[in-house]
Amino acid sequence: xxxxxxxxxxxGTTSPTSSVREDLYGYTRERLPQWLAxxxxxxxxxxxxxxxxxxxxxxxxxxxxxxxxxxxxxxxxKAQPLKTAQGLICAxxxxxxxxxxxxxxxxxPALRAWHGAGLALYVYSSGSVRNQQDWFAHARDGELASLIxxxxxxxxxxxxxxxxxxEKIAGAIGVPAEQILFLSDHPDELDAAVAAGWSAIxxxxxxxPNSPRPPHRWVGSFAEIDLENx
Numbered sequence: 001x002x003x004x005x006x007x008x009x010x011x012g013t014t015s016p017t018s019s020v021r022e023d024l025y026g027y028t029r030e031r032l033p034q035w036l037a038x039x040x041x042x043x044x045x046x047x048x049x050x051x052x053x054x055x056x057x058x059x060x061x062x063x064x065x066x067x068x069x070x071x072x073x074x075x076x077x078k079a080q081p082l083k084t085a086q087g088l089i090c091a092x093x094x095x096x097x098x099x100x101x102x103x104x105x106x107x108x109p110a111l112r113a114w115h116g117a118g119l120a121l122y123v124y125s126s127g128s129v130r131n132q133q134d135w136f137a138h139a140r141d142g143e144l145a146s147l148i149x150x151x152x153x154x155x156x157x158x159x160x161x162x163x164x165x166x167e168k169i170a171g172a173i174g175v176p177a178e179q180i181l182f183l184s185d186h187p188d189e190l191d192a193a194v195a196a197g198w199s200a201i202x203x204x205x206x207x208x209p210n211s212p213r214p215p216h217r218w219v220g221s222f223a224e225i226d227l228e229n230x
Contacts, residue, residue: 003199003227004179006114007152007169009160010125010135012185012208014111019102024131025073027093028086033066035089043088050081078126080154087128094134101135101144104205108144110222115147119227122173124152124182126160149173161188166196181230183222187213199230 011017036044047069052060055068072082093099115121123132129151137145150173157172158165170177177197184190185208190200194216202218204211212218219225 002179003119003181003230005120005122005173005175006181006183007122007124007193007198008111009182009184009186009189009203010123010127010132012205012210013183013203014107015101015103015135016205017208020127021076023099023102024086024090024127027099028089029070029073031089031092032069032085033063035085036062036066039088043084047081047085050084051079054079054081078154078159083126083128083131083154087130087134090131091134094138099134099138101137101139103139103141103144104221106221106223108139108141110225111144111147114227120149120173120175121147122150122152122169123148124157124160124165124169126154129153129156160184160186161192163192163195166193166198170196170198181227183225185210187211187216190216201225201230 008014011020036048048062048065051065051068052058057064057068060068069082069085072079090099111121123136125132132151132153133145136148137143152169157169170180180198182190182193182198182200183203184200185203185205187202187210190202193200200216202212202216204218204220
């Protein structure tokens with residue numbers, strides 16, 4: 001059965017990990033204290049409550065919450081309160097022109113070609129849906145968000161290393177598992193997708209932190225992917 005839907009990861013797959021961590025993480029780290037202060041009684045309340053719960057610090061004041069969130073940023077912890085705050089903070093940066101989505105040169109042409117060929121495209125990333133949409137909408141070399149049919153993150157799909165998350169996405173997009181191809185740079189994510197019945201290809205690029213691991217097929221560029229011969 002042929003592939004009818006492609007789900008892509010972002011960090012290390014469509015985009016350099018360094019661009020996400022240096023640009024988005026740095027922007028978030030700098031603005032966290034002011035954002036929490038400005039949004040008390042609003043969006044910041046859920047972030048503060050969630051951070052206290054996850055950290056096991058129910059009495060943490062605002063300053064301590066900032067330090068916990070910054071610690072998670074520094075360690076690249078995929079914590080939902082952090083991703084929520086990051087999405088909202090960075091949205092301001094994208095709209096002001098301070099931030100742009102960075103993509104590997106081969107990714108946009110491939111995404112456009114697949115979309116033009118009638119394939120359904122989706123994004124599944126640990127970054128919030130808000131961040132994902134902004135990253136693609138404000139891509140440095142032209143918007144890409146209009147190519148994407150839907151967006152999935154830790155909140156609406158679950159952990160990227162769990163089979164159940166991929167089963168949930170397949171149900172949400174209404175595509176049989178055997179017709180879905182997942183592209184990611186992380187072997188554990190590829191394992192989980194295959195366990196859910198998906199096809200999967202690893203993407204390995206110079207300078208990225210994750211190393212290829214059997215039994216998956218690995219490519220160095222989206223241009224190497226031949227959907228007719230998976």
